[in-house]
Amino acid sequence: MLLNKKQLKLFKTLSELNGISGQENEVARFLKEKYLSLGYELKTDRLGSIFAFKKSKVENAPVVAVAAHMDEVGFIVTLINDNGLVNIAPIGGVNPQTLYAKRVLVGTKGGKFLEGVIDSTPPHLLDKDAKTSDIDISKMLVDFGFTSKEEVLKAGINSGSMVVVKGDFTILNDGKRLLGKAFDDRYGLVLGIEILEYFKDKDLPFNLYVGGTVQEEVGLRGATTSANLLNPDLVIVLDCSPARDSNSANVGEGQLGRGLLLRYHDRSMLSFPELIAYQEEMAKKAKVKTQYFSSPGGTDAGAFHKSGEGVLTLTHCICARNLHTCSTILDVEDYLAAKKTLITLLNDFDQTRLNKLKGVRR
Ligand SMILES: [Zn+2]
DSSP states (O other): OOSSSHHHHHHHHHHHSSSBEEEEEHHHHHHHHHHHHOOEEEEEESSEEEEEEEOOTTOOOOOHHHHHOOOBBBBEEEEEOOTTEEEEEEEEEEOGGGGOOOOEEEHHHEOOEEEEEOOOOOOGOOOOOOOOOGGGGGEEEEEOOSSHHHHHHHOOOOOOTTTOOOOEEEEEEEEEEEESOOOOHHHHHHHHHHHHHHTTOOOOSEEEEEESSSSSSSHHHHHHHHHHHHHHHHHEEEEEEOOSSTTTTSSSSSSSSSOOOEEEEEOOOOOOHHHHHHHHHHHTTTTTTTEEESSSSOTTTTTTTTTTTOEEEEEEEEEESSSSOOEEEEEEEHHHHHHHHHHHHHHHOOOOHHHHHHHHHH
16 A cells, blocks of 8 residues: 555545535534644634644744645535425536436535435436437436425525535555545645644744635635735645546546646646746655646636735646546555655745745746
8 A cells, every 4th residue: 555544544534525615614624623633723714714824933934825625516406396306506617427326415404414316317218319418417306315395495405505426435456546536626635734744843944834725616716815814925736637548539648647747837827937847846856756737727826826916826736537526536656746746845945945936037
């Protein structure tokens, strides 16, 4: 096994916690306890983003923020029908083709999660003309076994209740790969906790924040408020990007097992070449593999780098297959490459390095 029991448990727990955008409380609660148990102070914004904080002994020390998003894509209940079946609407980007007959969980007012399934038409009854391109999430029904609207309401489910597709954590190929839901971006939260464990008793020449933002999947909203809260000099965004190595029509940058992503371009940010070079240098020092990557998507970096007068922002991502489904697969060596590089970078970073990086744009 490449990861020990404690690390695997962290992946299992965090990936199996449920938290769509705007309803990340379960994840935030777990992080809060973890950060406090490691002896860090807490800092929170008013949307629910949460950070562990370590103050430097150096006066006027720069501020470094390491952020991952807590939310996952999912659904909300939109209509409760008289027959007890429920309509849903997506929160974040979901491919409708991945949904029929999937087991789902709905959050109740009492904080419980009840299991159900997205209704599907059996092949026997399928219309010959049914086209997959016509799949419309708003027409899907979710069946929790209720027989009436009254039963649904009595169980504490209402319009707006969170629905997530269930995805049990599974270790594949003797621990070389992991399967589970929401590695986007629980990957980043696991890595954040490991970073906090590593630097727990070490003095740093900068004030360090490591934490989780809310509502990334619906438009980088928690990153916006977190940037206002922390006023950082350097932000490192941990996120999980779509692999392009498992579909013959889509082979390209982002291959599992080929290392940390040097994400040089995406829709939300024109990456800072000086930071990509710094990241590559640190990866070399850590003796791990890297691969260049561009993405049609975005990350929290898109909001962080535009905050204040502009902030040096770096994405520190790995790729995973089947992103935004209940069955994401990541490569553990990639995870370890990201971890080793981040530790190396944080051990290197100080005011002198910051001045050098800032100097590029002056
Ligand atoms: Zn993400």
